[in-house]
Structure formats: structure tokens, C-alpha cells
Amino acid sequence: MLSQLRGMDMQTLASLSSVSCRRQQSARSIISGVWQNWQGLRPLELCQRVHQSYRSFSTNEPTVEETYSRKTPLEHILLRPGMYVGPTERLPPVACWTLQSDSDRQNPIDGSVSRWAMHREELRSIPALLKVFDEILVNASDNRLRHPSSCNRIDVTIDRGDDKSKPRISICNNGKSIPVQMHKKEKMYVPELLFGHLLTGSNFDDDQRRLTGGRHGYGAKLTNVFSSEFVVEIRDTHSSRGKCKTYKQVWIDNMHTCSEAQVDIRLKQDTDLEYTKITFVPDLARLANDAKMTVLPEEEYKLMRRRVVDIAGCSGGKMRVTLNGEEISLPGFEDYVDLCRSSFEDDNGLPVPPMVYHRLNSRYEVSVGLSDSKSLDSISFVNGMNTSRGGTHIDALANQISHFIADHVNTKMARQLDPLELKSPISVTPRMVKRNLMLCVNCLIENPHF
Template sequence: MAKETAYTEDNIKSLDWKEHIRMRPGMYIGKLGDGSSGDDGIYILLKEVLDNSIDEYVMGVGKTIEVSIQNNRVIVRDYGRGIPLGKVVDVVSKMNTGGKYDTKAFKKSVGLNGVGTKAVNALSEYFRVESNRDNKSVAAEFELGELKNEEKLDETSRRRGTKVSFVPDNEIFKKYNYRSEYVEKMLKNYVYLNPGLTIVFNGKKFYSEDGLKDLLSDNIRKEDRLFPIIHLRGEDIEVAMTYSKAQYSEEYHSFVNGQNTTQGGTHLTAFKEAVVKTIREFFGKKYDPSDIRKSIAAAISIKVMEPVFESQTKTKLGSTDMGGDLPTVRTYILDFVKRKLDNHLHKNPETAEKLQRKILQAEKERKDLSGIRKLARERAKKASLHNKKLRDCRIHLGDTKKERNLETTLFITEGDSASGSITKSRDVNTQAVFSLKGKPLNSYGLSKKIVYENEEFNLLQAALNIEDSLEDLRYNNIVIATDADVDGMHIRLLIITFFLQFFPEVIREGHLYILQTPLFRVRNKKETIYCYSEDERRQAVKILGKKPEITRFKGLGEISPDEFKHFIGDDIRLDPIMLDKTKSIDEILKFYMGKNTPDRQDFIIDNLRLEIDLAEELEQEIEA
């Protein structure tokens, strides 16, 4: 029988605001991360500060916001009303303190719970807030949430507004780095949702005149649109939609009170239902919902009173009511879409005709695939019982609703040796391994039929559970783990081609990565340093002194499981796969994966660096 543990007053602890945030940061900002994913904590810190500046613009003050990020120091300056001078310290350091509890001042605010900037303060090694108003200024400096200095000026010529500076704490955010692509995506969303607002980021201006119409214009090239973007506006709702000729999947961008709800919620569910219902009634045909929504590209933004989100990071709307005297979210969106979209289709018969042709084509493709789909599903189901390719984990993305900050990962590896090392090193709860047999098929230019006919593609699709939509994706992160040689690079390209061709939303939503593994192990009798680049190797040689032992890892199978666990644990290094918005997916695939062309040959020659050159350089440096 276990010995009884004492339970006294000494066991009861009360943490102050900053201690609680630092001990449980995930409760306030979601996952931590290192900046390789768009929803990592360092971007949430920026968002929390920006939300306050956006709310000033919504209230009619401050048309410009300036954002600077240099050496991981973030500065956000707005020209709003400025924080009331007597409350500057309280607003950033006292929980449940803020102006947004007054619904008259902030009726449909982005941030509502008085936590945001306190979390930024507590999780920053340096934090400074400055408020300028009424020709006076108050500033306060903090370290890890602790007030270090307060400055008050009775006379100042500074323009009114608020300036916040912070440096995230590298004890909490390990080896983090802001990626400008993710910051720019966030800022673009802010200007799409607030036409007339200018945001300047490191000297680059972002501005939108037509809101969500601009969002779709920037994401889908004119030649890839089935018809001109339909743009519908109401008092508390905005919708933009078209269909893409270049993709199979559905693409949605959803927002509530200016917040990008990446996981959707009640408003997105209602919008999907409304589109199907309206189009069915317009054509008087009971088309299958999947045929109606195939290749749709849409954006929806609504404003609700006191929204209820399913987490502090506000990525999924849970509210069912619009607030005030308005009906439910579902009823409001159904009525709006029915009225506005139906009206647009009646006024634009050419658009309606193109839409109906697309639906009929989707219906034909679905029926043509139905037989092979059924066989492929049966094969995948049978294989999943004894699938040698997939070594699954215990927890999946759909299971993590109670533990929102838990990351689940699928490693796609080549061959048995590499998958063996990862399988032995992985966390069996959250990390799965899918092993490829040799090089997969080049899927460029092929129809989706090949996904069902090709065993590896079919089993990979089944493992990810993305056949119908991304909603049921089983892993947060899909990580390509191949050797750092020519064959490994080719396999990476072939896997990326598969996703670009058939499931681009996996890349667009930031789920696909390449695993960085060390190229070198540099060690002496006292210390071992793993190096991921030539520069890191040079630094390691300098640190360890004369003639250390240098091992060049050519394949993942050469790294022992004991070593491998260091590279897929807390210190995992991932490179996100991102889409170049200036080029269409078809252009990218045609250049890299289509027939060999003189342009591609020139590109390869200009960028080729032989392994033998690197080896000779390595020998020369060791001798030196």
C-alpha cells in the first residue's frame, strides 16, 4: 500500500499574475515554438500588442501603425488616443484590467479579456510601454513582468498614441527567430479587415482598399479564377468568394472581430451550409455539397458582441449568437448569403453558368472516381490493420482538444534504416513515422485518380485523413525527413509535388516542413557539437581547438537512435514549406517537375555545388 502523502497549508500556493503566466504560458498564448510555424507563441505576442492598436483604429483614431522587428526586438507604435496616463502600469501588469470591459467604448473588440499585453510583459526579458496624450507622456520598463523603471513627462511634443517594445524571453522561447513571411501574412490580414488602415513593417507598407476582395485577389491569380470575385458586404458581415481552376480543394479564410480564426468555428460552418443551400435553391437541383464546394476559395468576416472563443489564442469561434437584438450566427449568415449571393447570380448569368458547369464537372469526376475510391479505401483500411509503412502514435490532432498546445507529428522517411532510427527515438505518444519505399511517383500533371491507384499515395492520404478536407487532419506537423544528398533532395521534391498537386492547403495552412538534421558531428574527448551548416561546423572547430574528430552524416540511417532523439525532441529544427504568392502552383510545378528545359538546366548549373568541393574545403580547414 502506498504511503500517505502529507497535505497541509504548505501545499497550497498562490502565484502572482506574472508567475502564473510564466509557469503556464500555453494557457495564454498557445504553443511556444521557435518561430518556424505561423501560430508559434512569438507571433501571438506580436498579435496581442497589435490587437490594441487595431482597436484604436476601429474606434476612429490612428490611421497608421508602425511595426519594427530587428534582432528579435519588436516595436509597435500607433497613433491612437494613448493609454490613460494614470493607468499605464496597471494596463500591462494587472490582470483583468483594461478598457474593453466597457462595451460602449469597445463594442466589437478583438481583445476582450484584459490578458493580452500582460502575457507579453510576463514572457519578455525586456518590455517597455509608452503612452503619449494631452502633451504629456508616461513610460514604464519591465523585465520578466517586474517593473524596473517609470518615467513621467509633463511636457512632450511627441504625437499622441502608444508605443510598445519587447524582446521575447529566450528561456521560454528557445532559439526563436521571427520569420518575415509569417509577420507579413498577419499584417496583410489586418489591413484586409480594416480598409483604409496603413501598417508599415520595417519600411514596407501594407494597405487595402477593397477588404476581403483584395485578400482573394492576392491569393488567387486572375487567370486561375473561374469567374470574377463575388464581394458581398453587410453591417456586421463581409464575404468574398470565387472558384479556383488550379486546385481541387476548398480554401477558406475566416475572421471574427478582426481575429483570423484559423480553425473556423460556428460562423464558417454556417457559411459553408449557406453556400450549398443558396446554390441548390438557385439552380433548383439537389447537388452534392462536395460538388458545390469543390475548388471554392472564400473569405468571411463577421463582427459579434462579446465573442466566445474556444481558447485564449482565439483561433475558433464558439459563439452561437451575434449579440444584442441580432439572431444566431447561423441564421444571420444563412439569411445574408441567401439574399446577397442569390441576387448576384441573378444579375450575373455568365457567372451562374460557369458555376453550374463546374459543379457538373465535379459531379462527373466524383462518379468516375467512386469505384476506384471504394477499392482504395478498402485497401487502405485493410492495410491500416497491419500497415508496415505507418508506425502510428497514440494521440492525434483531433484528440488534442483538451490539450490544445500538444503538437502531433508525422515523419515521412525514406527506406528502413532512416525510419528505424526515428522510430526508436520518437515520442510514441505524439510522433508517427511513415516509411516510403524508394522514390515516390512524380505526380505532376496527373489526375487525382493516381492518388487512389498508387498504393503509397493512397496509404499516405489515409494516414493523414485528408481525402475530403483538412478538417480531419491527424497531425499538426507533416515533416519530410530525408537524407541530405541528391536522392534525398529528389524525394523531398517528389513529396512536395504530391501535396502541391493534390493538397496545396496542407502547405498553405503551414503544416508541411523539412526536418533539419546535423550534417556534421564535431567532438573531442570532452564535448560534442552537432552542426547543421558549414558555418556551424567552422564555429565548432574554433571552439573545440586543434584537430577535433569530424564526422559527416550522409544519411539519417548513420545517426544512432541515441543521437537522433536530440534532433526530434524539444530542440527539433524544422524548415517550413511556404508558397511563393507571386507564382501559381502550376508555374512552380512546371518549372521544377515538368519536362527538362534550358531554363531549368541553367538554374541547376548556376546553383550547383559539388560534394567534392565541400570535402576538399573541409580537409583544408582541418589542416589549417
């Protein structure tokens, strides 16, 4: 063995090591160290040293630097999207309310015709894709709660895209806008701070009572992160007296690249109205975990359209909402609830009992009716956000209503149902009532937790 090693040069030893090209330089340094001291070792010891030196390389063990790493917040969001925007894969089918394709439907009870009638269908949706849309839509709706005297309109445009163009979504609301001012501490304009930097916002004061969403400083930034293009346009007429400021800024490549803000300042005119407009191109490859997807899927398009109708219904007729240029006319939440009656007639062709609507106070609207799914149905909105899984407020209302109806049937209606008392006493349990209820709630809750 010793005679064979003497006859080899260092390059030959390196070629026999079977290590990757990336690690050959390290391998040569080890061989060099052994080679310089071979005269002081016995042949067996020399072979053992060479073998031990190569073991770590031949097994392809990662280095410490490769094993342990640190990610920036932006890198972590892109690496683990499920933690921030939900699953990027299609979920199992779930019954969802969507707009009917033939949406001109007449209500046989009062003869009214709805352009935005809904029905229930099984859909396999991608939560992440819906989340980034909802972040911007709810922000626009929140502006009405912040500035009810000036915000009364939201315009939504959803372009699904095609083979020649990417999908593009635009959401614009009027009313008092974000101030176009330099943030003295952060040395940037306020819109850039709010839309282009993570962990920023105006909702970090937990002692402040508010009806708007957002607590963690992500919100609209997540939409920016998961967009190949994200555009902010603002007109501000309130932050500087007598002046009108127009602001535009563009981010591309998942918020990695930000253009310089374009700010135009001129004298304010009476016709200048404030607005905030967000336009974005969703990164479907990341959001749907499908590099080949180039068109906004049909399932998500249906649910996005319905969410726009939700916002119109929750505004109580105080906001004009348009979808792809068409106005959604809903005077109030009661009218919205009627859209969600999957059938106005029962199996025998008779009109079903109407939903019973009641406004509990300025912050709670409730409609109760019969469920057509033989289980508790609920449609719930908290501060404009759809809580599809219900919540503690739904459980509390459903329990109170079920107990009241059960008690009423067992006591006051017993004689009506069996006037001669020929049968055993009627026993209706709250559970029996609850699974036949349809409960619709629109509420405003201070500092809600989801």
C-alpha cells in the same frame, strides 16, 4: 545490538543513516530522542524505533510544504504558458498563407501588380510566439475601432535579431491614447496599471456593446510576461487641457522588474500628435521552449509579416499600415482577397474565375470563389483577429451559399447543361458545392466569443 549502540556516539549514528545533508539535522533530533530513552527499551524495541524513524528519510518522501504549494498569477503563467498563450512547441505542418518571396506579381485579369502577393506553404509554427505578437498588433488595430476619427496609422517593425543583438518588435499606432493620469484608487499611472498588472482593463462591463477584443484582463500583459524587455511610450494631449504629456516606462525580466515612469509635461503645440508605442524583446527561451534560440525563427517571421498585411486589408483603406518602413497599400478587403489567390491561372494556363465580392452591410464583407485545394477554404477575420479555424459564422455562410448554388444548378441550369434532356436529371448536392468553395469574410461582431 545493545552493546553496539552503547559504544556509538550520536554523530556516528547520523553518518550511518544514509540521509541527505539537507535532512541530517532532523535525523539527529530523532536519534537524540531515541538515545535519551534507550535505557528504558529492550534492544529489539530500540532497533525497531530507529528503523521506523529512518524510513521516511531513506525513501526521500517530500514534506507537506514541498507537496502542496501556492503560486502567484505571474508564477503560474510562466509555469503553465500553454494555458494562456498556447503551446510552446512546434505544431505539425499546416498550410498557411505567407508573403511570396517574389512578391511583385501581376494579375492577368486586370493587369494590376501587387507588392504583397501571398501563397500557401506548409509551416510548423509555435502558437505561443505568434500569440504575444498578435496581442499587441490587435490592440493597435482596435484603436481604430474605438477612435476612427483620430487613428489612421500603424507602424510595425520586426527585427529578427542576430548573434550580436536580440530580436526586437515595435508596434506604434496614432490616435487617441491611453490617458496619462494617476489612478486615484490604485495609486499609479493608468498605463502602468494596464500594461504591468494582471487582470486589469476596460472590458469588464459585459452589458456594454463593443467591437474590440479582450475580456479577461490578460491581453498585452501576456506579452510583457513573456518578454525580457517591454517598453511603453505614450503621448497624450487630451487628458489635460492645453498640455502635452509624454510617458515612458520599462519592464524587464518577464514583468518582474518595473522602472519608475518617466513623465514629461509641457504646453501643447499644434504639431503634437497622440500615439501609443509598444516595443518588446520576446523571451524566445520560454516561448519556444528552447534555451539556445536567439533569433526569431523564419516560420514565425513569415506569419507575423502576413498578419500585418491582414490588418491593412481589414481596415478597408482607412488606415495607413507600414511594415519595416514600407507602406502596405490596400484600398479595401476585396484587394486583400486577391492577394490570397495562390494562382491566377488554372492548370491549362487560363485565367480562373475571379472572386465575387459583396459588402452585406457596414459590418460584413464576403468574397466567394473556387477553392484550389478541393476542399472548403476560408480566410476569416473577426474584429481584426484571424480565426484560422473558421467558426460558426463561416459555417453559416458556407451552408447558405452551398444550398443556393446547388438549388440553382439543379433547377435553373439543368436545361442549359442538357437542353435535349437526354440524360438523367442533374443532381448536385450542397456538400459537393461546399468542398469547392473559397470563402473570405471580414466582419465586426459585438462581444464575440472565441
